[in-house]
Amino acid sequence: MKVLITGGAGFIGHHTAIYLKSLGYDVICLDNLSRSSDEALRVLRSENIKLLVGDVTNYKQLDSVVSSASPDVIVHAAALISVEESMERPEEYVNNNVIGTLNVVRSAARHRISRLIYVSSAAVYGDPIKLPIDENHPTSPKSPYGLSKLFGEEVVKLYCRAYDLSSITLRLFNVYGPRQQLSQYSGVILKFIRSVRENLPLTIYGSGEQSRDFIHVIDVCRAVELSMMSPYVNEVYNVGSGKPISINELANLILNISGCKVGTVYMPPRSGDIIHSYADMSKANAYLGFKPTITIEEGIKELLEVR
Numbered sequence: 001m002k003v004l005i006t007g008g009a010g011f012i013g014h015h016t017a018i019y020l021k022s023l024g025y026d027v028i029c030l031d032n033l034s035r036s037s038d039e040a041l042r043v044l045r046s047e048n049i050k051l052l053v054g055d056v057t058n059y060k061q062l063d064s065v066v067s068s069a070s071p072d073v074i075v076h077a078a079a080l081i082s083v084e085e086s087m088e089r090p091e092e093y094v095n096n097n098v099i100g101t102l103n104v105v106r107s108a109a110r111h112r113i114s115r116l117i118y119v120s121s122a123a124v125y126g127d128p129i130k131l132p133i134d135e136n137h138p139t140s141p142k143s144p145y146g147l148s149k150l151f152g153e154e155v156v157k158l159y160c161r162a163y164d165l166s167s168i169t170l171r172l173f174n175v176y177g178p179r180q181q182l183s184q185y186s187g188v189i190l191k192f193i194r195s196v197r198e199n200l201p202l203t204i205y206g207s208g209e210q211s212r213d214f215i216h217v218i219d220v221c222r223a224v225e226l227s228m229m230s231p232y233v234n235e236v237y238n239v240g241s242g243k244p245i246s247i248n249e250l251a252n253l254i255l256n257i258s259g260c261k262v263g264t265v266y267m268p269p270r271s272g273d274i275i276h277s278y279a280d281m282s283k284a285n286a287y288l289g290f291k292p293t294i295t296i297e298e299g300i301k302e303l304l305e306v307r
């Protein structure tokens with residue numbers, strides 16, 4: 001079975017490519033390299049995975065890739081992904097993520113691709129009004145990024161209704177794992193690990209009692225593969241661990257596992273931060289047969305060893 005992964009040179013995309021290839025899938029990646037890492041490119045090369053350089057916002061270019069690659073499945077992961085950056089540059093996010101998704105879905109429908117997996121985000125929920133967050137929770141994004149992912153979901157739904165396209169939308173919670181790019185917008189796990197490496201205290205915004213749901217990237221790859229096989233299509237599924245961890249607990253875990261004595265410093269809370277968020281995983285469990293396998297302790301140990 002042939003799989004085309006957009007954003008295949010990004011963090012989740014390249015892990016998915018390697019994972020699917022290891023299971024015997026024929027994998028091709030497409031990426032405009034705007035946010036890819038050298039490490040991801042090196043690993044794709046060493047695994048002999050074909051990478052095409054192209055932009056999903058360019059319909060002609062994308063459609064000719066889909067036409068010549070003729071994949072059975074498209075995993076659409078290409079996107080700009082920072083909440084903070086999207087507040088500063090909203091048009092860029094709407095243009096890249098919404099037009100990009102519209103093009104991918106149009107092309108998938110035109111070439112009668114058997115299945116489209118849309119990689120969406122828990123950012124579509126906004127501030128939770130009940131916990132855990134299930135897929136019926138109202139959507140109310142708090143950023144142009146979240147809005148662009150929600151708009152993408154609507155585009156997928158529309159084309160599935162109109163063109164008999166089969167899709168699965170995965171709303172990922174906080175994904176972490178090896179070879180994630182460190183930037184000013186990176187997630188808290190990467191920032192804490194960098195502090196440990198630099199022997200600096202871990203910076204916590206607010207009380208640290210806010211909680212998040214972290215899922216290891218290999219578990220995300222497993223969810224993608226299960227979605228390629230599942231008969232329960234044209235549905236949205238959460239992909240998280242289903243277990244909240246507070247930022248204080250996370251900091252202590254990283255300090256304990258690393259044996260580092262740098263401690264923590266507290267800064268004022270960041271405006272717009274969600275207080276608590278974690279996924280209700282019963283739907284993905286029931287219909288995709290998905291259960292996360294890597295605990296946060298195992299994932300952190302691995303990161304401290306390899307980075």
Ligand SMILES: NC(=O)c1ccc[n+]([C@@H]2O[C@H](COP(=O)([O-])OP(=O)(O)OC[C@H]3O[C@@H](n4cnc5c(N)ncnc54)[C@H](O)[C@@H]3O)[C@@H](O)[C@H]2O)c1
Nearest residue numbers: 007009010011012032034035036055056078079121172175
């Ligand atoms: N990392 C997370 O915690 C997380 C959480 C929820 C959802 N997601 C979703 O997962 C997907 C992948 O995220 P990631 O963490 O791997 O991010 P990433 O930035 O590492 O990867 C995204 C890739 O898409 C590419 N890209 C961006 N715009 C493109 C375009 N117009 N044409 C072609 N390629 C383009 C980038 O160059 C990059 O390689 C995104 O759709 C994101 O919304 C990620």
